Amino acid sequence: MAAFTVRAGTAVLLIALAALPACGDSAATSTDEQSYQIDQKVDVLAVDARAAAITVEAGDGPVTVTESFRYGKQRPTTAHNVANSTLTLTESGCGDDNVRCEVKYRIRVPAVTRTEITAKAGSVTLTGLAGAVQVTTEAGAVRGSGLAGPEVTVTSQAGATELVFAEPPTALEVRTELGAVSLDLPPQVAYAVTVATEVGRSQISVDQDPASKHRVEVHTQVGAVSIEPTP
Incomplete structure (x- = not known):
């Protein structure tokens, strides 16, 4: 060490x-x-926190x-x-x-740093990251802006997820039991989108292509899902 x-x-x-x-x-x-x-x-x-607000x-x-x-x-x-x-x-x-x-x-x-965050409670805010991102939290909002990493995974038991991408991700996965999901994706490519929600409205406005190499998966039990082109 x-x-x-x-x-x-x-x-x-x-x-x-x-x-x-x-x-x-x-x-x-x-x-x-x-x-x-x-x-x-x-x-x-790598961040491992019991309860913390984390900004990267x-x-x-x-x-x-x-x-x-x-x-x-x-x-x-x-x-x-x-x-x-x-x-x-x-x-x-x-x-x-x-x-x-x-x-x-x-x-x-540095922007290309791989980021791995685990927290039992607390918000997570990510800005300008271009490396792979993995966030796991039991309770807390997850927000990201200017993201350009190829792989982003968010797993949450409770809390909203809002991610805005500057570059199209190759693999984006969000799983939450309770919480709305909002994703803004660059419009220059089409995405292979899979959305599964038990309670909540889904709105998908990005171009879709099941054969696209840019995969987006969203799974929620309760919560609205919005996938829109990045303004």
């Missing part, structure tokens, strides 16, 4: 205490933030991560490491006080 490097002046730890109510609890809530830079080569980003955006330069915390008795436990060109970020809660326990990740990676 390779060590990671945090440059002096890059890591920032800011602690601010505030008496804020959380979920009906009047106890004091603390907030703080830390940022760091990864100097090793990163081809894959494409950008030039080295990988940077900002973690923002809000908690009661104990700060959320997070960790990161780099091994075999994979940056792994983990978040495992606040011990015995997970009611007042929030983490927000803001991660900047």
